[in-house]
Amino acid sequence: MRPINVFEYEALAQERLHPAVWDYYSDGANDTVTLRENRAAFERIRLRPRVLVDVTSIDMATTLLGSPVAMPICIAPSAIHGAACEDGECATARAAGALGTLMAASTESTRTMEEIAQAATGPLWFQLYFSSHTRAHAERLIRRAEVAGYRAIALTVDSSRWGQKERHARSDATFDWPLTGNFIRDPLPSAIDGAADGAAITWNDVDWLRSITSLPLVLKGILTAEDASLCAERGIDGVLVSNHGGRQLDTVAATIDALPEVAEAVAGRCEVYLDGGVRRGTDVLKALALGARAVFVGRAVLWGLSVAGAEGAQHVLELLRDELATAMALAGRPTLASIDGSVVQRPLRR
Amino acid sequence: MRPINVFEYEALAQERLHPAVWDYYSDGANDTVTLRENRAAFERIRLRPRVLVDVTSIDMATTLLGSPVAMPICIAPSAIHGAACEDGECATARAAGALGTLMAASTESTRTMEEIAQAATGPLWFQLYFSSHTRAHAERLIRRAEVAGYRAIALTVDSSRWGQKERHARSDATFDWPLTGNFIRDPLPSAIDGAADGAAITWNDVDWLRSITSLPLVLKGILTAEDASLCAERGIDGVLVSNHGGRQLDTVAATIDALPEVAEAVAGRCEVYLDGGVRRGTDVLKALALGARAVFVGRAVLWGLSVAGAEGAQHVLELLRDELATAMALAGRPTLASIDGSVVQRPLRR
Amino acid sequence: MRPINVFEYEALAQERLHPAVWDYYSDGANDTVTLRENRAAFERIRLRPRVLVDVTSIDMATTLLGSPVAMPICIAPSAIHGAACEDGECATARAAGALGTLMAASTESTRTMEEIAQAATGPLWFQLYFSSHTRAHAERLIRRAEVAGYRAIALTVDSSRWGQKERHARSDATFDWPLTGNFIRDPLPSAIDGAADGAAITWNDVDWLRSITSLPLVLKGILTAEDASLCAERGIDGVLVSNHGGRQLDTVAATIDALPEVAEAVAGRCEVYLDGGVRRGTDVLKALALGARAVFVGRAVLWGLSVAGAEGAQHVLELLRDELATAMALAGRPTLASIDGSVVQRPLRR
């Protein structure tokens, strides 16, 4: 039977994926405290529904840095979709396009960014990993992204080192991982192994990046008011509250718990998004209520992709969209503008 | 052996009911966070018992919108009692009457409201579902309710869409559901499928409803101070704090947690009731202490009905009544008037 | 092997007791929320140990209403010790005497209060149940207690009705319960069945009791500041913070959580004690820190009694005494006077 929620997709994906791929996709860093907290924190927040509001028509269309999207649910960058389905990120992009939403393609995509752009009918962002020592390589990637029509650069800033995913590290399954498409034309400098060392960058690198492209810049991996303020002060266009799906520094806060301080610090000076743990339409509603303009979904889309390719990814997005529509209707908030902090009641810190 | 509490009735009901019916009655929306929270929230509240008070005589008689009842425990509207026992809502009504209490009959009752009224010896309310597009149909139902002697209209306001009950949706059991009695004489307009679209209404519809009947009006499904204030301002007679048994918007607060803000906002301007998770006499006492005039019991009565028809439903009500009497005695509050906020200690949010 | 803590005695007692007796002794009211909370609340409290204090000599001797005891750990009244061991309360009294501590004998003891007094070498209190309708009977019991040398009357005030112990009620085991010794000479008036109706009394009855005896009066079952204040104002000599071992009104607070408000309200005007959930020396220390002059132990002593008669009960008391000595030493509080509120850190309400 066709899955009726994201958790059913997850269970099916575990059955169908090669164990090594399942372990890679699903694991979190170390003791997976943050991985689990991303979900638990959503469940701890209570919705406060208003009634007798006209919810005949639910309008969830918005824009991200000027690009219109049909819903505030976008696809988070994640690596190597080719391990989930043959078409890799091209399938994912078709799913995003079918729903009229945005996809952020990973530097480490199986398919090249040009192939993805050709498959996409919705807006695309290019997620960038680079380190202080690979500026030239990064610039080549950005030039390609500009040419291919990507609308923004989403720079990952939480990966100066790679978190240890221990179940993944323990996985004795062998799997012939597909190559990173973008690196075929632009191989990483041989002296630099990004996958081992991480993508260590500083504000200098961000300033450099800002100087070489006119694409809007989103920083992915902001979790504190302090860094959010710096982003706003330095003219960053968007802040993506993310803990890398619980895969980097274990025991950082759930993103939904970090979101309020980020949104408050930014105070409207740039757009704020969230990823991490989104599995239900009510999660999306909570994130919007606490200051996000949109959420990004990573693993959930991978589960759809693993189960039924583009169609599965599309269905996952449809499920989330429909659940969000139901949640907005039942909460009495038929438009995004009507969603404010009064929709939620947060627990005391924990 | 005869059950000695509601939980034993629940276990027996699960054994005896057709699986599809069990799933339908017992399920909650999505991840059932609210379904479970309805119970957990009651358990988190502590009672503060006074001693050496004269509790020889426990007086729990009260009135609901002027109708006297022998106890502040009434029967919540729930659909299709005919799936639980042959006599359906007529059996339930007899149970309510035997205890001298009030029953709110559902629009979606198996038996017609006229049959229920004939069986009832206690006061009745008529629970109404309608949408902006079915006013004419609703008016016909209300005229029938007036004629049949119903004392108030309990309008459900939390169901602009139907929440997804996923275990129920997954249930592969086939069951020949009985028809909705009220719709035999007054079929729903064929273009409108209320069960699919939900009962979307606005304050305009409430105003219309108020204009066409002089019956008192209760709004069922209020969970916030904001909506409670609107109710009071617009002359609504009663507010039923309800999350639809956790079946509509998942992750809304437990009703007992929402009750205080509703009661405070209403400030005595209309009556306040609660349903959701009531399984013990101590639950009733806590609800009264936090501002409810009475509680409504849905599933617990269905379990009694499923196990032993009218007699079972009656016994469930007797158990709750006796437990409430014991709780009032042991708490040193022999009258409803003596029950105030000092009876309970609430946890910090959560 | 000989048990090394109370929990091992409990496990052995469960093995050795007739199932009906085990169910009766061990059960709590309804959902056993309070029964479990009595333990959980102790575990939530943190000790704050001081170091480098001279703890060579631990002095835990004190007085209860003037009667010297070797330790602030006394035996709570509980019914029908004859179901645990042949000698019943005489065995218990010998255990108390061996430890130089006080025993409160229950109205519902298997052995008569005179037999118990003959066996005892430590001070005795007489726990009294009576109702407004059995004053004459109560007076006869009190006269006997005075003659037999009991030092105080501990009047149970939380039992206007009997809480429903549901596992006990469900127990299909048959057991030939021994008779209540005290009632052989003074049978309960036949029209009154105290066990069924409870012991409903009011302050009038307390005033009457005070008027007919010069024995000190302890009220057992106080859980609120309001009632504690009344006790102090009316010249009650001692207040025993008790929820009847979780056997009366379910979901009342753990006694250790209720103790602070009681102690604060009393403000030294009468003695304050606690029973409920005491299983460790650290529990005793926490109760003393939060305002108790002594704790009373019920089930723990019954487990000892069940396993090895007087010797078992004595060993349980020794274990608690030794654990308390260790806790006082390790907390740097070698005397009772040195134990104050700074020994503990309480969690926020829950």
Add this chain to the structure above:
Amino acid sequence: MRPINVFEYEALAQERLHPAVWDYYSDGANDTVTLRENRAAFERIRLRPRVLVDVTSIDMATTLLGSPVAMPICIAPSAIHGAACEDGECATARAAGALGTLMAASTESTRTMEEIAQAATGPLWFQLYFSSHTRAHAERLIRRAEVAGYRAIALTVDSSRWGQKERHARSDATFDWPLTGNFIRDPLPSAIDGAADGAAITWNDVDWLRSITSLPLVLKGILTAEDASLCAERGIDGVLVSNHGGRQLDTVAATIDALPEVAEAVAGRCEVYLDGGVRRGTDVLKALALGARAVFVGRAVLWGLSVAGAEGAQHVLELLRDELATAMALAGRPTLASIDGSVVQRPLRR
């Protein structure tokens, strides 16, 4: 396969150790509330990572009472390493030296302090147990420590009695425990059995100790602001926040929960360290953020020692060091000076 974290070492150690030794090493006092809380409290604290900081170079070198160490992770004193591996504390000392860190050798080491000093290449502290009645014996040990080059005396102050480790007490395994090396040359006075009576001392003994040696003095076992203030006032050089690994007074706070009040009370007047529950690099980071200059690791090192001798102990230290480096990098705190209270968010008590 080689373990990749401390928990894998723990599991292997349990397999390889004699059950009696495993029970002895792993157990906590009584109900092990504090033992478990030591871990749980670390997991409850959230890290607040800063990004875009230059973390190319992580510098974790520091000093302890003037002795340089390569990292703020040292080896806590623990007894009888000879039960874990043939070379006992000599192996442990080699591991410490290999990592350039400090080891605190226990009075109850299997190897003599002189043998340990000969094996060590890093700085050593001598952990001292003594009681008021064994000053002469203690002085002989201190003189030996001075001669052997130990840099400080770490006096255990939380052991006036021995906590009851109940699984250990119940362990029926027989094991031929190795002797305490230091006592071969300096046997304990026969009338005094330190292991039975504990090491009861007072501030007088500390003053005496201070008077007989010029070695810096660290007090191990401080858990309160009150005692921390006394330490600072009396010129103690270092305070080790410790609950003896949950082996002494059960239900005291986790050390990471006690650390803030100690650090605040000391206010920089002496050095502050922590042991208890450290299993992850993030734990170390949290302790540093809350005021510790370094952490001490006991059981984790024993697990390494048990699995692979000196090499295993060294690997455990390497794992913790590397995890700390990753945590510092990912938290954007590349130096110890950059680690302050803003790195963590603590839950409300509890």
